[in-house]
Amino acid sequence: MINKIKSIINEFRVNNKQIRLKLSELESQNRELEWAHIYHDSIRGKKWIEELPLNVGRWAGNYSFFYVLNRILSDYMPEKILDLGLGESSKFISAYIENYLFESSHIIVEQDKNWIDSFQERFKLSTNSKIIHCPIAVKEVNGFNVKLYQDFNEKIIEKFDLYIIDGPFGSERFSRYDIISLVERITEDDQFIIIMDDTDRKGERDTLNEIKKLLSSKEINYYIGEYTGNKIVTIIASEKYKFSISL
Numbered sequence: 001m002i003n004k005i006k007s008i009i010n011e012f013r014v015n016n017k018q019i020r021l022k023l024s025e026l027e028s029q030n031r032e033l034e035w036a037h038i039y040h041d042s043i044r045g046k047k048w049i050e051e052l053p054l055n056v057g058r059w060a061g062n063y064s065f066f067y068v069l070n071r072i073l074s075d076y077m078p079e080k081i082l083d084l085g086l087g088e089s090s091k092f093i094s095a096y097i098e099n100y101l102f103e104s105s106h107i108i109v110e111q112d113k114n115w116i117d118s119f120q121e122r123f124k125l126s127t128n129s130k131i132i133h134c135p136i137a138v139k140e141v142n143g144f145n146v147k148l149y150q151d152f153n154e155k156i157i158e159k160f161d162l163y164i165i166d167g168p169f170g171s172e173r174f175s176r177y178d179i180i181s182l183v184e185r186i187t188e189d190d191q192f193i194i195i196m197d198d199t200d201r202k203g204e205r206d207t208l209n210e211i212k213k214l215l216s217s218k219e220i221n222y223y224i225g226e227y228t229g230n231k232i233v234t235i236i237a238s239e240k241y242k243f244s245i246s247l
Contacts, residue, residue: 029230031229032062032230035064039063039064046100048095049095052091052095056088061088062231062233064231064233065233066088067227068195068227071247072162072195073093073101078161081093081104081161082107082163083106083108083166084109084163084165084166085110085167086108086115087119089166090125090129091123094106097128097129104128105128106126107156107160108129109152109155109178110134111149111167116133134149136148136168136169137150141173141177142174144173145171146173147171159182159186160192163179163192163194163195164195165195165196170201173202174203174207175198175204175207176204177210179196183211183214183215188219188221192238194211194235195235196208197233200231215236222236222237223242224236225246
């Protein structure tokens with residue numbers, strides 16, 4: 001009898017956990033649907049965005065990501081943009097440059113040469129958008145093997161107003177760590193926005209925490225906010241752009 005009671009209790013616990021997971025997934029999807037409506041409202045009147053062949057979700061950014069990107073490009077008009085990972089965000093930014101941000105420059109870093117060739121066959125980027133090929137190199141970061149862009153610091157030597165961190169492919173720990181070398185260059189006189197996708201994952205969260213620690217150690221004032229749909233997008237912004245954390 002005791003064993004039967006224990007079995008029933010264990011079964012209840014398992015079922016209860018599964019129910020909580022399902023409810024969490026449903027809540028996440030409901031938030032994403034809400035962001036989809038908010039995003040589509042935010043691009044009204046921007047024909048060049050409404051007609052853009054954009055694939056939202058899966059490996060690409062979700063609706064909260066593209067809502068935030070749209071608002072930042074529209075409201076703050078960054079002049080120098082770094083885009084880590086060639087894809088849907090690259091299309092989006094390029095369309096903005098062609099139609100709205102005429103003087104802005106856009107550098108894209110991509111790991112896969114075959115993907116670069118395939119992308120360019122299907123989509124023509126603006127003349128102010130430049131792709132830099134940096135293959136993957138696995139290096140040790142804080143005792144973990146991490147995928148990094150090869151020769152990144154030699155090829156990316158500028159500072160930017162807007163940093164979009166959605167590449168390279170994620171690592172289990174300290175993912176997309178290349179941004180750290182760029183944050184090391186930031187001074188208290190610089191104004192910036194960092195958009196980091198997938199910060200619901202452990203690896204990206206590691207790197208986000210390193211960014212925060214590094215900025216604090218340099219006594220650089222910053223503001224941080226999260227936009228949650230079926231993934232989490234985190235914004236880190238300097239004083240000039242502090243309202244980007246609550247768009």
